[in-house]
Amino acid sequence: xxxxxxxxxxxxxxxxxxxxxxxxxxxxxxxxxxxxxxxxxxxxxxxxxxxxxxxxxxxxxxxxxxxxxxxxxxxxxxxxxxxxxxxxxxxxxxxxxxxxxxxxxxxxxxxxxxxxxxxxxxxxxxxxxxxxxxxxxxxxxxxxxxxxxxxxxxxxxxxxxxxxxxxxxxxxxxxxxxxxxxxxxxxxxxxxxxxxxxxxxxxxxxxxxxxxxxxxxxxxxxxxxxxxxxxxxxxxxxxxxxxxxxxxxxxxxxxxxxxxxxxxxxxxxxxxxxxxxxxxxxxxxxxxxxxxxxxxxxxxxxxxxxxxxxxxxxxxxxxxxxxxxxxxxxxxxxxxxxxxxxxxxxxxxxxxxxxxxxxxxxxxxxxxxxxxxxxxxxxxxxxxxxxxxxxxxxxxxxxxxxxxxxxxxxxxxxxxxxxxxxxxxxxxxxx
Amino acid sequence: xxxxxxxxxxxxxxxxxxxxxxxxxxxxxxxxxxxxxxxxxxxxxxxxxxxxxxxxxxxxxxxxxxxxxxxxxxxxxxxxxxxxxxxxxxxxxxxxxxxxxxxxxxxxxxxxxxxxxxxxxxxxxxxxxxxxxxxxxxxxxxxxxxxxxxxxxxxxxxxxxxxxxxxxxxxxxxxxxxxxxxxxxxxxxxxxxxxxxxxxxxxxxxxxxxxxxxxxxxxxxxxxxxxxxxxxxxxxxxxxxxxxxxxxxxxxxxxxxxxxxxxxxxxxxxxxxxxxxxxxxxxxxxxxxxxxxxxxxxxxxxxxxxxxxxxxxx
Numbered sequence: 116x117x118x119x120x121x122x123x124x125x126x127x128x129x130x131x132x133x134x135x136x137x138x139x140x141x142x143x144x145x146x147x148x149x150x151x152x153x154x155x156x157x158x159x160x161x162x163x164x165x166x167x168x169x170x171x172x173x174x175x176x177x178x179x180x181x182x183x184x185x186x187x188x189x190x191x192x193x194x195x196x197x198x199x200x201x202x203x204x205x206x207x208x209x210x211x212x213x214x215x216x217x218x219x220x221x222x223x224x225x226x227x228x229x230x231x232x233x234x235x236x237x238x239x240x241x242x243x244x245x246x247x248x249x250x251x252x253x254x255x256x257x258x259x260x261x262x263x264x265x266x267x268x269x270x271x272x273x274x275x276x277x278x279x280x281x282x283x284x285x286x287x288x289x290x291x292x293x294x295x296x297x298x299x300x301x302x303x304x305x306x307x308x309x310x311x312x313x314x315x316x317x318x319x320x321x322x323x324x325x326x327x328x329x330x331x332x333x334x335x336x337x338x339x340x341x342x343x344x345x346x347x348x349x350x351x352x353x354x355x356x357x358x359x360x361x362x363x364x365x366x367x368x369x370x371x372x373x374x375x376x377x378x379x380x381x382x383x384x385x386x387x388x389x390x391x392x393x394x395x396x397x398x399x400x401x402x403x404x405x406x407x408x409x410x411x412x413x414x415x416x417x418x419x420x421x422x423x424x425x426x427x428x429x430x431x432x433x434x435x436x437x438x439x440x441x442x443x444x445x446x447x448x449x450x451x452x453x454x455x456x457x458x459x460x461x462x463x464x465x466x467x468x469x470x471x472x473x474x475x476x477x478x479x480x481x482x483x484x485x486x487x488x489x490x491x492x493x494x495x496x497x498x499x500x501x502x503x504x505x506x507x508x509x510x511x512x513x514x515x516x517x518x519x520x521x522x523x524x525x526x527x528x529x530x531x532x533x534x535x536x537x538x539x540x541x542x543x544x545x546x
Numbered sequence: 547x548x549x550x551x552x553x554x555x556x557x558x559x560x561x562x563x564x565x566x567x568x569x570x571x572x573x574x575x576x577x578x579x580x581x582x583x584x585x586x587x588x589x590x591x592x593x594x595x596x597x598x599x600x601x602x603x604x605x606x607x608x609x610x611x612x613x614x615x616x617x618x619x620x621x622x623x624x625x626x627x628x629x630x631x632x633x634x635x636x637x638x639x640x641x642x643x644x645x646x647x648x649x650x651x652x653x654x655x656x657x658x659x660x661x662x663x664x665x666x667x668x669x670x671x672x673x674x675x676x677x678x679x680x681x682x683x684x685x686x687x688x689x690x691x692x693x694x695x696x697x698x699x700x701x702x703x704x705x706x707x708x709x710x711x712x713x714x715x716x717x718x719x720x721x722x723x724x725x726x727x728x729x730x731x732x733x734x735x736x737x738x739x740x741x742x743x744x745x746x747x748x749x750x751x752x753x754x755x756x757x758x759x760x761x762x763x764x765x766x767x768x769x770x771x772x773x774x775x776x777x778x779x780x781x782x783x784x785x786x787x788x789x790x791x792x793x794x795x796x797x798x799x800x801x802x803x804x805x806x807x808x809x810x811x812x813x814x815x816x817x818x819x820x821x822x823x824x825x826x827x828x829x830x831x832x833x834x835x836x837x838x839x840x841x842x843x844x845x846x847x848x849x850x851x852x853x854x855x856x857x858x859x860x
Contacts (some may be wrong), residue, residue, distance in 0.1 A: 317717060318657045318743030319677030324742070398752030433634050435654030446698070 117161040118143055120532065123155055124166030125496060128465045136331030138170060140492040143531040144209040145534035146342075147490045165496050168529060171465045172483045173205025173236075173493040176446065177295075177373050178270070178349060178421035181207070181238070182183065183229060184222070185214025186350050190513045192226065192424035194447070196235035198424070198512035200538035202446040203528035205493035206237040206473070206482045207424075211248070218243045218254045220262050227263075233537045234546065236531075237493075239478060241266040244274055244283050244294060253279070256287045265477035268295035270349055273328040273331050273395075275301055282397040284344035293371075293475065295347040296335050298356070299397065303327035308436050310383040310398045318386060320436060332356045336363040336370060345369035347475055352378045354407030361416040371475045373421035374408045375447050376452035381405070381518055391432045392518050395425070398441075412467060413459045419463075419472035421515045422449050426514030430434045445511045448505050450497060451524025461499055469495075492535040497528045511544060548646075549849045550662050550669040553678045554722035562687065562726045569688050569837070571859055576614065576840055583859050586615035589850050592640060593649040593672070594620045596633075596657070597717040600627060601811065605835075606649045606681075609842035615850075618645070637661050647850055650674070667855050668849040676713050682810055682851075683719030687727060689834050690765060695804055700729035708734045708757050708791050709769030709818055710780075712741050716810045717769055721749075721816035734758055734791065738780040755791050764804040768793055771818045782816050794820045803827045 123137040127150075139149035139160065156162040169536055176199065182190035188443060190198075192209070201209050209226050211217030217226060223240040228239025242259040246252045248269045256267060267287070273296055276278045283294055304323045309315050311322025336359060339346045351357060351372050358371045377395060382402050391443040393399060411417035425442025432439050447453075453464050470483030484490045502525050507515035531539040554562065591610040593603050603619065610617045620640055637648065647668040650658045654679055655675030662669040673679040691697060697849045705724050711717040733740060733751040744751055752758050759766075771787055779785045788794065793807065798821045799809075807829040813819050823829035837848045849858075 311742045313745060316712075316743050317718075319675055319715060321676075322742050389659040430632055430634075433632070433660070435633070435652065435657045435660060435675075436655045436722040 117159055120535070121147065121156050121158045121160035122163045122170055122496060123162065124346070125168045125170035127435065127486055128169055128171040130460045130466070130470045130483065131485050133462050138486055140494070140532060140535050142535045145492055145536070147486055147488055147492050150487055163310035163496070163530065165529070166472070167500070168496050168498050169461065169465070170486065170494060172469045172486065173531060173533070174203045174422065174450070174468040175478060175482050176204050176207040176422050177266070177419055177472045177476055178375070178423045179207040179446065180210045180212065180425045180442070181226070182426055183213065184225065189428050191252060192229035192238060193233035193235070194511065194513040195426070196230060196238060197232040197544045198444070198510065200235045200531045200533070200544055201511045201528060202448070203445060203450055203495035203497055203531055204236050205495070205531065205533050206239060206478055208266055208476050209238050209240045210270050211241050211243040211268065216243050218246050220258055222268060223262060223264055233542065234464065236533055238295065238511060239476060240264060241268055241295070243267065244269045245279065248272060250275055250279065253283055253286060256290055256292055260292050265292050266295050266407040267292060268297060270295070270297045272301070273299045274335060275295045277334055277338070279524045281338050281342065284338055284342040284346065288342060288344040290497050291477070293345050293347050293477070295349050296327065296331065297349050298328045298331035298335070300327045300330045303330070306437070307392065307398070309386045310400045312383060312401055314383045314386060320386070325355060325375050325400065325404070327522060328353055328397055329355045329359065332359045334459070336360070336368065339363070339368050339370055339524050340366070345371070346370040346484065350375050350378065350397060350421065351408060351417060352400050352404060354404050357407050357411035357416055359458055361411070363417065364454045370413070371418045372414055373415070373419040373472070375418045375421060375423045376449045377443055377518060379405060379409045380452050380456045380522065385518070386436065389436060391436050392443070392516055394436055394439055394441045395443050397425070399535065409457055412457060418467065419475060420453055420467045421448050421472060426512055427516050428514060432516050433465070442516065443495050443518050444514055444516055445509055447512065448517060448519050450526050450528060451503065452519065454499060454526035455524050492532055494532045495528060496530040497526055499526045501525070501527050503527055547665060548668040551680055551845050551849055552658050552662060552671045554680050554683045554719050554726060557680065559726045562600045562684065562723055565684055565841065565844045565848055566688050566691060568848060569840045572840040572843040572847070574838070575843070575859060577708055582614060584613050584614045585847055585859055586610065586613040586850055589615045589646045590618065590644060591615045591647045591649060591846060592618040592645045593652070593857055594637065594640065595651040595672070596622045597651050597653045597673070599651055599673065602651065605838045606672060606842050609839050610846055612839070613843055613846060615846065621641060631658065633660065634664055637665060639782045641665050641667055647846060655838040670845060670849060673715055675715065677715050678713040679720060681838070681845055682716050684704060684722035685834060686720045686767070686808060687723040687837045688841050689808065689837050690806060690829050692837070693830050693833065694764070700727040703729040703765065704763045705729050705731045705765040705767060706734055706763045706771065708738045708755060709771055710775060711735050711769065712739050714769050720767065732758055735783060736790070739775070755797070760795065760802060763805060765808060766793065766801065767808045768818045770810065770812065771814055788817055788820055792818055793817065798826060800830070806830050811835065840844065
């Protein structure tokens with residue numbers, strides 16, 4: 116049994132830059148032990164030749180629906196963690212719209228424990244902003260912060276009441292936590308199935324207008340200005356939203372934002388198929404929006420790529436569009452979509468997948484670290500050039516509702532290490 | 547591979563013309579003392595109505611019977627959907643009884659496409675949500691073609707369609723059918739009742755009915771205005787709707803006598819139509835219903851025997 120893993124030949128990309136070095140990891144200590152231009156393999160090394168591949172800190176997903184507890188038929192923390200590892204993730208933030216809601220220490224601790232039991236990636240439960248995500252009373256932020264919760268969101272819904280949102284920001288301000296908003300003014304999206312525009316007009320489906328997102332982005336930016344508390348914007352999907360966040364950042368406000376792989380690659384035209392695989396919230400938008408969101412990632416207005424991985428069992432997605440639930444799986448395809456669709460340096464893509472989201476989620480002591488001796492060995496090795504297509508049957512996720520069938524992807528995870536242990540080796544999950 | 551009829555767009559101009567020509571033959575059958583032919587003997591047509599519509603269902607079933615098809619009816623009130631069975635399981639189990647064509651009405655846009663993707667049998671869309679009602683579009687086109695004697699097409703024909711376009715599958719399919727034949731369709735409605743985005747380069751729209759009528763018009767197509775639209779704050783009041791968009795006696799007087807007046811039914815008298823259509827020379831509302839049988843016969847014949855010659859109709 117070897118005690119170390121030696122990864123040689125890879126381009127190393129980390130927050131300090133990009134360079135060609137060999138890296139030795141201690142599986143026992145779970146840390147990086149050697150970094151040098153060239154390291155000789157010894158009998159103690161499990162040697163991986165990673166020539167032509169990229170070695171970087173493991174990816175961090177700000178936005179994962181693991182469905183446990185409550186909807187284990189669609190995903191469990193174990194299957195979702197396996198999907199994450201296959202996608203190159205070493206940490207995921209579990210969304211709180213479980214049943215029961217992640218609004219108490221008991222539920223949050225359960226989710227974390229299930230993550231540890233699965234042992235495939237670090238699962239960081241987020242908390243809801245309001246009790247039961249009902250939008251009326253505040254969740255005990257400090258209690259949950261004490262057990263490590265850093266991100267709070269009612270994701271699936273936005274906090275509709277501006278007074279309540281103001282209080283959430285004010286009350287949580289000193290706690291070292293961040294409020295993350297799903298931006299949707301629900302009075303404008305009642306019954307909404309897809310982006311309100313020409314395509315929806317033609318298809319005779321109720322629209323979900325861009326305005327519904329933009330109004331709440333605008334409201335929360337002004338609340339951040341008023342309260343001085345930080346805020347994170349989930350899954351931005353419209354050109355105007357990107358503009359608003361850019362202006363807020365220029366004003367020096369503490370706002371961050373994420374975009375999903377599907378909002379940088381797919382448009383509302385896909386709904387012409389009437390397949391609910393393409394139903395998601397916020398909805399797929401126009402090509403102009405897609406381009407603006409991409410541009411937002413390229414220029415840094417949008418900080419992170421987050422999957423909004425949302426598994427659903429097949430039967431629920433085989434319903435008419437207005438009855439099927441919104442959501443797409445995304446953990447195993449995020450990297451491939453990002454490289455295929457973003458005209459930006461690989462190092463910036465890795466930043467948006469790793470250390471930038473790690474900082475937003477407050478996980479940057481363990482994830483998204485520089486690759487240097489003594490640092491935790493939460494690492495990913497990927498092949499940046501390989502072109503591939505997703506096969507739903509081969510997904511590790513328990514659900515197969517991927518919209519990327521037939522979409523060319525570029526770049527795929529080869530190995531993932533969590534605390535020095537392989538969770539994925541040569542593309543295959545180790546457990 | 548079975549043939550289905552899901553939308554006018556999928557049919558295209560050639561398909562629309564084919565069905566209308568076939569409808570002429572069917573209309574001839576319907577004028578016979580014994581209006582029945584053996585064209586679809588041994589075929590089974592099942593109407594699957596997840597949303598009530600007695601008149602459309604009767605029209606289809608009458609059409610099927612005149613072609614000697616066997617008919618079955620599945621209505622949601624008697625169904626297992628209330629017991630939680632999925633749409634797919636429901637139609638697959640009906641299909642297992644041996645169905646050649648499903649006539650589907652569903653409140654969800656796109657449902658007939660899903661059913662078509664799951665089933666071997668033909669699917670005829672009898673109305674899906676706000677989206678499409680292709681046989682209505684065809685029977686409307688057929689009605690105009692016969693009433694104005696324009697078998698060659700609708701080039702230069704000016705149609706104004708008035709009312710709740712946004713929530714209307716009839717508006718979408720009838721517009722598509724008219725446009726496929728070359729007509730120019732103008733949508734007239736308050737902005738709240740228009741679809742959210744209209745490509746102005748291909749279709750004109752207006753919220754001023756009087757101005758549009760003053761420009762001259764060959765067909766006025768009135769849509770049903772539902773009371774619910776008031777509670778949704780889409781219009782302030784039906785009275786005001788009638789004032790701006792209803793066919794009032796004053797507006798009717800301004801129409802040329804040969805202007806066709808159409809309505810898909812059921813009419814809200816006093817709302818979108820505030821005159822007695824029986825007193826309008828150009829009203830063809832009952833002809834629309836009558837023509838519905840011939841057009842639906844043509845559609846069923848077209849999807850179920852695409853290669854058959856018309857011998858079977860003699």
